[in-house]
Amino acid sequence: MTAGSARLAPYLLTGPALLVCLCLLLAPLGATVLLSFYDWGQYKGIVEEFTLKNWVEVVSDSYFLEVFLRTLRIALAVTVLSMLLGIPEAYILNRMSPPWRGIFLLIVIGPLLISVVARTLGWALLLGSTGILNQGLISLGLLKTPVEFMFSETGVIIALTHVLVPFMILSVWASLQRLDPQVENAAISLGATPSAVLRRVVLPQVVPGILSGAVIVFALAASAFATPAIIGGRRLKVAATLAYDEFLNTLNWPLGAVVATLLLIALVVAVVTSNRMIERRYAQVFE
Amino acid sequence: MPFLVLEGLTKRYGDQLAVESMDLTVEKGEFVSLLGPSGCGKTTTLQMIAGFVDPTAGGIILEGRDLLAVRPSKRGLGIVFQSYALFPHITAAENVAFGLEMRGIAKAERDRQVDEALALVGLSALADRYPRRMSGGQQQRVALARALVIKPSMLLLDEPLSNLDAKLREEMQIELRTIQRTVGTTTILVTHDQSEAMALSDRVVVMNKGRVEQIARPEEAYSRPASPFVASFLGKTNVFSGEVVEGPDGAVFDLSGTRFKLSARVPAGPALARVRPERVTIAAASAVGIRAKVRTRVFQGAHWLFQLDTPAGVAVVLAPNDGASMPREGEDVTLSWKPADMSVSAGAAA
């Protein structure tokens, strides 16, 4: 292999993928950002003139603010719930012995491969006023009349947690896999009680995994579409369904583009900064 | 009263016998090595003493009290694991302080003891460094400091030097022995490296397939191995097949015509003789002894290593480099040794 062709080789190999990404990823995204600055009218359609009116509308209209706030609330609630459920479960899975561990890992992570529509449909069935959840709670005496979980924020949070908690488990699981079991034994030999081992040795090492899992869950929850659309219904909008509305119902594409751009910027900033922070804080401790 | 007593200590996994009825007495301040090939049961024994594995049968008495009745976190033993098992998320000093924290020692006193321990292992400068940023040798020393600072009744070392490169290992061996002598803690070392065991220990426990083959001081085990396994495991050994016959002055060992007086009683018949390579003398072809022809010779600095063909098999000889001229490849020579340097046992070659 001559030096000349060796220098060219990597570019030839990565070229096709690079071309595809540039044309099909950066270009469309750029076009969308551009679109947010265009004018629109019900009869004139999209007019390619620069204007800030869409941006002004989104940041000043209380309707949009309410939707963004709701999206944020839901995303935070889902993230916290996923942590509360996912972290212990990942730890429990880690301590299981081989045949069970593999089986339950499959059961817990497998649903990620099932279409979100099918999973959310199940929640729609469970959460309805005649749904199983209500029937169960009523028969247990915890409720007197069925609570409307469907078309409520609570319902969306429950269903979204179900959809996203596998990501949290995966992230924590990855951290747990990297632990040296002898370190736990070392702590025991130095006199640590089981709870001290958990608190002082295991948990601190798992924190980076927890944090990156939380970032993933938050990002996916904030931009979720199908689940809020099905469970939340037409009246309970989140950022993603709001954008859908503008694009496919109202047809005010520039306005929708503003929502999309905001979502993109917010998420990219959130993910990149938290990853940077996690890396900086833990880089000297872990690989 | 002996410091540590292992009585009939046994561990069985299903129908596999990992450790078979081990009896061992260790005195206070002694440095004892459990030595053997992988799978011989040495690590299992250590883990039973540490409390991470429950014995199938037998007892462990430490300073007169039953150790098996005590939980691992309360046994007060200092353990250095093979992978060091340092807490990666805290600094070296915090690692060393951990055991003291678990014992509820106040911060000021804790810091003082940690400084002392780190100074003992020569790592005071690295107190605030994280394990990831330390070399293997440095991590090993932190692990040692961490185990010693809690003033354990006993120090357990599980192949602590096996992850280090040869030169570092030699340095650490010397340091380990020095520290142990200074602090005086009773120590049990597990290793598969026979030179390491012989260099560091007051006594070695040679194990094979779960059974104890010999417990003795290193020099004793080396020159008077109790079994063929010990003889071949500790250092290099020559094995010659010959015959024990009745001579005019008593039984002798006949090796292809050359006869050696026997010091111990061995039944007549086929027999094997074991001689250390450094105890074999090479002389000119005209001398009395076993005929041999030099096959290869290798210069090793302080000595020469010879491989020779003899009628009784291939011989390995270590001759000191004292400046005298050495036989060449292909030359005919004579081999001899003192009968006392040879151990003979009945049996035929494998």
Place this chain on the structure above:
Amino acid sequence: MSRNGPLALAFHALFVSFILAPILIVCAVAFTPEGFLSLPTRGLSLRWFRAILDYPEFIRAFRDSVWLAALSSTVAIGLAVPAALGIVRYRFPGREAMTALFMSPLMVPHVVLGIAFLRFFSQIGLSGTFLGLVLSHVIVILPFALRLVLAASYGMDQRIEHAAVSLGANAATVFRRVTLPLILPGVVSGWMLAFINSFDEVTMTVFIASPSTTTLPVRMFLYIQDNIDPLVTSVSACLIAMTGVVMILLDRLYGLDRLFLGGGKA
């Protein structure tokens, strides 16, 4: 490894029920003999599975989904394999940035991608076309394919290739006879993971699909918007069954946790 106590196991049991509940209920309702949403308490019936045959749009959507997924995955793998080899083999300026770019679709919300493609395609005349769908799917599944092929490429000892070259093989032969067979498990798993992700994709596709080119998840989504009846549960049950098979296959071939975590770099 210490065992899990009874408290832990109770939590685990509750959690697993939480995870399985919606899936099980969809499958249960799919077998109902009634004409409305209900649990099959009176007995099991296949009427709603047979009913699928009366809805050719679901069958067509299924077929389109399969074609779309197969095509996109193949294209994605075709881009990923050379890219992975280039990234693993050579140190060149921009290597890190390029890898980040290839993986970036993971960071972009699908909603935003859907909008972006909707606008972009309408500008270049690809709205509502099958080709448009393929291109958009290739972008979102590329990171999955790439991650697995990368892991396989890192894991492959390059010295084996050097041995082949020293014995006289040219580049094409080395690739065909040495490299490809060795990274094949990663390539196949990458293809399958990409396939599943394309098949399941709904958020982005809902923006760019047209009535004539609709995927199964989108068709189901639109149907559910109007009403929920056992028909969509029986379709979902079929989907779940199919996914279950693929899932077990992938786990056997590769290991599910490794799959999602990318197998780790060398």
